[in-house]
Amino acid sequence: MARSLGPVKRKFSPWTEPHAVPFIRFENITKRYGDFVAVDNLSLDIYEREFFSLLGPSGCGKTTLMRMLAGFEAPTEGRILLQGKDLANTPPYKRPTNMMFQSYALFPHMTVEKNIAFGLEQDGLPKGEISARVDEMLKLVKLEAFAKRKPAQLSGGQRQRVALARSLAKRPKVLLLDEPLGALDRKLREETQFELMDIQHTLGLTFLIVTHDQEEAMTVSDRIAVMDKGVVMQVATPAEIYEAPNTRYVAEFIGDINILECAVVANTGEILQPGHPPVVRLDSRGVPIAVEQECAAVTGASVAFAIRPEKVRIALDQPVDVSVNAVHGEVWDIGYLGDFSVFLVKLADGRVVRAAQANVSRLVDRPITFGDMVWLTWPLDAGLVLTR
Amino acid sequence: MKPSRFDSTVLTLCFAFLYIPIIILIVYSFNASKLVTVWGGFSLEWYRVMWSNQGLMDAAWVTARVGMLSATLGTILGTLAALTLVRFPRFPGRIPFTGMIYAPLVMPEVITGLSMLLLFVAMNIDRGFWTVTIAHTTFTMCYVAVIVQSRLLTFDRSLEEAAMDLGCPPVKTFFRITLPLIAPAIISGWMLAFTLSLDDLVIASFTTGPGATTLPIKIYSQVRLGVTPEINAICTILIGLVTIGVICAAISSKRTELRRIRDEHDAIRAAI
Numbered sequence: 001m002a003r004s005l006g007p008v009k010r011k012f013s014p015w016t017e018p019h020a021v022p023f024i025r026f027e028n029i030t031k032r033y034g035d036f037v038a039v040d041n042l043s044l045d046i047y048e049r050e051f052f053s054l055l056g057p058s059g060c061g062k063t064t065l066m067r068m069l070a071g072f073e074a075p076t077e078g079r080i081l082l083q084g085k086d087l088a089n090t091p092p093y094k095r096p097t098n099m100m101f102q103s104y105a106l107f108p109h110m111t112v113e114k115n116i117a118f119g120l121e122q123d124g125l126p127k128g129e130i131s132a133r134v135d136e137m138l139k140l141v142k143l144e145a146f147a148k149r150k151p152a153q154l155s156g157g158q159r160q161r162v163a164l165a166r167s168l169a170k171r172p173k174v175l176l177l178d179e180p181l182g183a184l185d186r187k188l189r190e191e192t193q194f195e196l197m198d199i200q201h202t203l204g205l206t207f208l209i210v211t212h213d214q215e216e217a218m219t220v221s222d223r224i225a226v227m228d229k230g231v232v233m234q235v236a237t238p239a240e241i242y243e244a245p246n247t248r249y250v251a252e253f254i255g256d257i258n259i260l261e262c263a264v265v266a267n268t269g270e271i272l273q274p275g276h277p278p279v280v281r282l283d284s285r286g287v288p289i290a291v292e293q294e295c296a297a298v299t300g301a302s303v304a305f306a307i308r309p310e311k312v313r314i315a316l317d318q319p320v321d322v323s324v325n326a327v328h329g330e331v332w333d334i335g336y337l338g339d340f341s342v343f344l345v346k347l348a349d350g351r352v353v354r355a356a357q358a359n360v361s362r363l364v365d366r367p368i369t370f371g372d373m374v375w376l377t378w379p380l381d382a383g384l385v386l387t388r
Numbered sequence: 389m390k391p392s393r394f395d396s397t398v399l400t401l402c403f404a405f406l407y408i409p410i411i412i413l414i415v416y417s418f419n420a421s422k423l424v425t426v427w428g429g430f431s432l433e434w435y436r437v438m439w440s441n442q443g444l445m446d447a448a449w450v451t452a453r454v455g456m457l458s459a460t461l462g463t464i465l466g467t468l469a470a471l472t473l474v475r476f477p478r479f480p481g482r483i484p485f486t487g488m489i490y491a492p493l494v495m496p497e498v499i500t501g502l503s504m505l506l507l508f509v510a511m512n513i514d515r516g517f518w519t520v521t522i523a524h525t526t527f528t529m530c531y532v533a534v535i536v537q538s539r540l541l542t543f544d545r546s547l548e549e550a551a552m553d554l555g556c557p558p559v560k561t562f563f564r565i566t567l568p569l570i571a572p573a574i575i576s577g578w579m580l581a582f583t584l585s586l587d588d589l590v591i592a593s594f595t596t597g598p599g600a601t602t603l604p605i606k607i608y609s610q611v612r613l614g615v616t617p618e619i620n621a622i623c624t625i626l627i628g629l630v631t632i633g634v635i636c637a638a639i640s641s642k643r644t645e646l647r648r649i650r651d652e653h654d655a656i657r658a659a660i
Contacts, residue, residue: 070549070553071553072549091552091557092549092552092553093552093553093554093555093556093557093558094555095553097553098553098554099549099550099553101546101549101550102546103544103546105544105546105547105549105550107547107550107551107565108569109568109569118551118554118556119554119555122554122555122556123555146658149654149658150651152648152651152652152655153651153654153655153658154654154655154658155655155656155658158658166550166554167553167554170554170555
C-alpha cells in the first residue's frame with residue numbers, strides 16, 4: 001500500500017543539548033504493591049516532541065510507570081513533573097495527557113463519532129467546533145465512512161484507529177500509548193507504525209509508548225528506555241541501544257547476539273601503534289579476541305564478548321590471518337529467512353556461534369551447507385566487551 | 389437421532405406435571421358453573437365478579453405498589469452494594485460482607501419473615517404497607533446485588549479510566565459510561581425483584597398489617613374458605629402478565645443476539 005510521505009525528518013536530539021529543559025521528568029519514582037516493588041527509584045527525562053519508548057518484558061514496571069503519568073496510580077515515593085509542575089495533586093481527568101489503551105477501551109454504547117467527541121464534550125467546546133474536530137480526526141485516521149458505526153461493527157485495525165483518533169482529539173501535550181499495536185497482525189502493524197510516526201511528526205506532540213516488542217520500539221522511537229524489574233537499564237537512541245548496549249541484559253533483549261565468556265588478557269592501546277584507539281585483548285577458552293574499545297576491565301577480570309550475527313563473516317576458505325578474531329567450526333544448522341540466512345556454527349569445544357549473511361544473489365543452493373567446515377572472522381570494531 | 393420412546397414419554401410426563409395444573413386453572417376460570425370441578429360452559433362471568441370484588445382489587449393494587457416500590461429501592465441498594473463489593477476490593481471485612489449478601493438467598497423465608505416481625509415489634513412500628521415494602525426491599529436487594537455483581541466482575545475497568553483520561557470526572561463517568569453499560573443487569577435485577585415481591589406470601593404475612601393485604605395473602609385466605617372461580621380468574625391474569633414478561637425478555641435477548649451477529653458480519657466486511 002502506498003503511503004503519502006510527510007515532511008522530511010530532521011535530526012532531533014534535545015537530550016544532547018546541555019540547556020534543554022525536560023518536558024516530563026520522573027524523579028526517583030518508587031511504586032510498591034505490598035512487598036512487591038514494581039518501579040524502583042527510577043529517574044527519567046523525556047523531552048518535548050520526543051517519541052519515547054518504554055521497552056521491557058511483562059512485569060518490568062513499564063505500564064505502571066505510564067499509568068502513574070496518566071494519574072491512575074500514585075507513586076509511593078518520588079515526583080512526576082510535567083513542564084516543571086508536580087502532578088501529584090492533579091487527578092487523571094485534569095491532566096494534559098491522553099492515553100490509548102491496550103484494549104482500546106472504546107465505549108461500546110457510542111458510535112465512532114461519539115467516541116471521538118467524548119473528550120471534547122468534557123471540555124465544553126461549542127458543538128460546531130466539536131464536529132469540525134471530529135471530522136478532522138476521522139480524516140486523519142481515514143475512517144470518514146465509519147463515523148456512524150458502533151465499535152462492535154469494526155475490524156480490529158479500525159478499532160485501533162478509532163482509539164488513536166479519540167486520544168488525539170483533545171490535542172494532548174503527551175500521548176500515552178499502551179502496547180498500541182499488540183492486537184494487530186504483522187503487516188498492518190508495520191503500516192501503522194509508520195503512520196504513528198507521521199502523525200506524531202505532523203502534530204508535533206510528545207509520544208510515550210509502552211511496548212514489549214523491540215522491533216516496534218526500534219522503528220518508531222527517538223529514544224528507548226530498556227527496563228527490567230522496575231529499573232531502567234539503558235536510555236539511548238535505537239542505534240545506540242543496538243550497537244552499544246551497556247549490559248548483557250540489554251544486548252540480549254534487543255535483537256540477536258552471540259555472547260562468549262572471556263577473561264581479560266590485556267587492556268591497553270599500546271600493544272598496537274601509539275595513537276590508535278585503545279584495544280582490549282581477551283581470551284575465550286583459547287580463542288584470542290581483540291576489541292577496539294575503551295573499557296574499565298582490569299587484566300584477569302571475567303567479562304563477556306558480545307557480537308551481533310550479521311557482523312560475523314563466514315567463509316569456507318581459511319583467511320590470511322587467523323591469529324586473532326577467528327574461529328573454525330562446523331555448520332550445524334541453517335535458518336533461511338529470505339533476506340538473510342543464519343548459520344549456526346559449532347566450535348570444537350561445543351559452543352555455538354551464529355553468523356548471518358545477507359542473501360545478495362538469487363541462488364537457491366547456497367555455497368555453504370550443513371556439515372561444512374567454515375571460518376568465522378570479525379574486525380576489531382565489530383564486537384563489544386560487556387562488564388555487566 | 390430420533391428420540392426413543394422412553395425419552396419422549398419422560399418428556400411428555402415432565403411437561404404434563406408442570407403445565408396440567410396451570411391449564412386446569414386457566415380453563416376453569418372461564419367456567420360458567422360455580423363449582424370449580426364441574427364444567428358448565430364458557431363464560432367471562434368470573435372476570436366480572438373479580439373486577440367488582442373490591443377486596444381483591446385493593447389487594448392487587450397494594451401488591452403492585454409494594455412490588456414497584458420495593459423493587460426500585462431494592463435495585464438501588466443492591467446496585468450500590470454490588471458496586472462496593474466489586475469496586476473497593478480491599479476494605480476490612482469484605483469477605484464476610486460478600487458472604488452475608490448471599491445469606492438471605494438461602495435463608496428460609498419463615499425465618500426472614502419472623503425476624504423482620506420481631507424487629508418491627510421491637511421498634512414499635514405499626515405494621516402495614518411500609519413494613520411490607522421494607523421487608524421486600526431487604527430480601528430483593530440481595531438478588532439484585534448478586535446479578536449486578538456478576539455483571540460488574542466482567543466489566544472492563546479501562547472504559548472508566550478512558551473516560552476519566554478524556555476529562556470526565558468520576559461521578560459523571562459513572563452516569564455516562566458505567567450505568568448505561570450495566571443497565572441490562574440492573575433492569576433484569578429490577579424485574580426479578582418485582583416478581584419476587586409479587587410472589588411472596590410468607591414474608592408479607594409476617595410483616596403486613598391491617599389495610600395492606602397483598603394479593604397472595606388475599607388469595608390464600610380466600611382459598612381457605614373454598615376455591616371460587618374468581619380466584620382462578622385473577623390467577624389467570626397473573627399468569628398472563630408473567631407470560632408476557634417472559635416473552636418480552638426472550639424477544640429482546642433474541643434481538644440482541646441478532647444484532648451481535650449482524651455487527652460481526654459488518655466487522656468482517658469492514659476488514660476486507
